[in-house]
Amino acid sequence: MPTKQNRMLVALRLIPLAAVASALFLSVAPVAMANPHILVDVSTGRVLEHEEAFRKWYPASLTKLMTVYTTFRAIQAGQVSLDTPVVMTKHSSAQPPAKMGFKPGQKLTLDNALKMMLVKSANDLAMAIAETVGGSEQGFVARMNSEAARLGMTSSHFINPNGLPGKGQYTTAHDLAVVAVALRREFPQYASYFALEGFTNGVKEVPNINLLIGRFDGADGMKTGFICASGFNQIASATRNGRTLISVYLGTDSLAARADDSANLLEKGFTSQFPGNDTLQTLRPYGPGQDQVADITADICSAKGAHARSETRDETGRMKVLSPYIHEMTHTPNFVYATLIGGQNAAPAGGDKLAATGGNATAATAGNAPAASGDVVDVPIPLPRPTY
Numbered sequence: 001m002p003t004k005q006n007r008m009l010v011a012l013r014l015i016p017l018a019a020v021a022s023a024l025f026l027s028v029a030p031v032a033m034a035n036p037h038i039l040v041d042v043s044t045g046r047v048l049e050h051e052e053a054f055r056k057w058y059p060a061s062l063t064k065l066m067t068v069y070t071t072f073r074a075i076q077a078g079q080v081s082l083d084t085p086v087v088m089t090k091h092s093s094a095q096p097p098a099k100m101g102f103k104p105g106q107k108l109t110l111d112n113a114l115k116m117m118l119v120k121s122a123n124d125l126a127m128a129i130a131e132t133v134g135g136s137e138q139g140f141v142a143r144m145n146s147e148a149a150r151l152g153m154t155s156s157h158f159i160n161p162n163g164l165p166g167k168g169q170y171t172t173a174h175d176l177a178v179v180a181v182a183l184r185r186e187f188p189q190y191a192s193y194f195a196l197e198g199f200t201n202g203v204k205e206v207p208n209i210n211l212l213i214g215r216f217d218g219a220d221g222m223k224t225g226f227i228c229a230s231g232f233n234q235i236a237s238a239t240r241n242g243r244t245l246i247s248v249y250l251g252t253d254s255l256a257a258r259a260d261d262s263a264n265l266l267e268k269g270f271t272s273q274f275p276g277n278d279t280l281q282t283l284r285p286y287g288p289g290q291d292q293v294a295d296i297t298a299d300i301c302s303a304k305g306a307h308a309r310s311e312t313r314d315e316t317g318r319m320k321v322l323s324p325y326i327h328e329m330t331h332t333p334n335f336v337y338a339t340l341i342g343g344q345n346a347a348p349a350g351g352d353k354l355a356a357t358g359g360n361a362t363a364a365t366a367g368n369a370p371a372a373s374g375d376v377v378d379v380p381i382p383l384p385r386p387t388y
Helices: 003-012 017-026 060-076 110-120 123-134 137-151 173-186 188-195 255-271 303-310
Strands: 037-041 047-051 085-087 107-109 198-200 205-207 219-227 231-240 243-252
Touching: 037 173, 037 255, 047 173, 047 255, 060 110, 060 123, 060 137, 060 173, 060 219, 060 231, 085 110, 085 123, 107 110, 110 123, 110 188, 110 198, 110 205, 123 137, 137 173, 173 188, 173 219, 173 231, 173 243, 188 219, 231 255, 243 255
Parallel strands: none
Antiparallel strands: 037 047, 037 243, 085 107, 198 205, 219 231, 231 243
């Protein structure tokens, strides 16, 4: 069922019975294109559910999973290690937000760079990692595309390591599931990177913007992303009773929507039976959108999109998630320590102090289009739907 119908049916349980008839009448109106999504069992590769899984889409910061995979492959080959210094260059420091804002010449270990990049979706660190591992941005991007081809990501192409928008950068829900599964299968020793609740440099605490971490039973990763053209995307993983599932959801209209849709799909995977035996390898391309990359800017970065996001927040700015499977975090968040190599100024040089909006400082403002990719930090803990 298309995403917007899912969210409306949940909402029907929250409104007075007298209004149900009117809401049901409205539900027969035409529904927008369903969001591309896919649900996969990691151990078997079996595809449990999928829709428009081969529609080409802008990956936004989900690109950083390909960056991480390429980096792990370099570590495996002995080319770098987690202790390798990552040096900020003028090029990496100049990347648009979201970013850490470190100055050229400042250094941190590859280990800490990966932690910060995955939690904050820092574009400057993604570039610095790429330059460290690949020798240059171009060299690393060539590795990314080579690794993607080796994995069978036949409908993907990358032009940078951070997901900032640009012509020639595209992927599909299917291909993103391929790299996500490869990360979990090939590098289980690094699974904790994707489940971090946040990091601290001893002064500032930066929470993970993945709203499922600590709030959905079994959630253990992986990455979120946003640009105007792609909407709000999420790759989510969860493990229960030794079984790990990965969901990919693309093109939702808000931070709350992508969390809701991801949680609902994962819960369905753990509690339902599914027909068919297709795997990521046997599922054949289908449907429209295989030749042209979808662009939903008009729906996302517009007054219409801003209004849709405003509906997902209460008067205090806290997000109102609708999924009954997302709950308040029941413990104090665990922030790992990650900072620059000793002897340097631990505080970022300005960085991007962004408000709790959808993607950057202007995403929630009616009529204003976000200027950069990536997600923001300092997002209030979501407010789960009240129990009725």
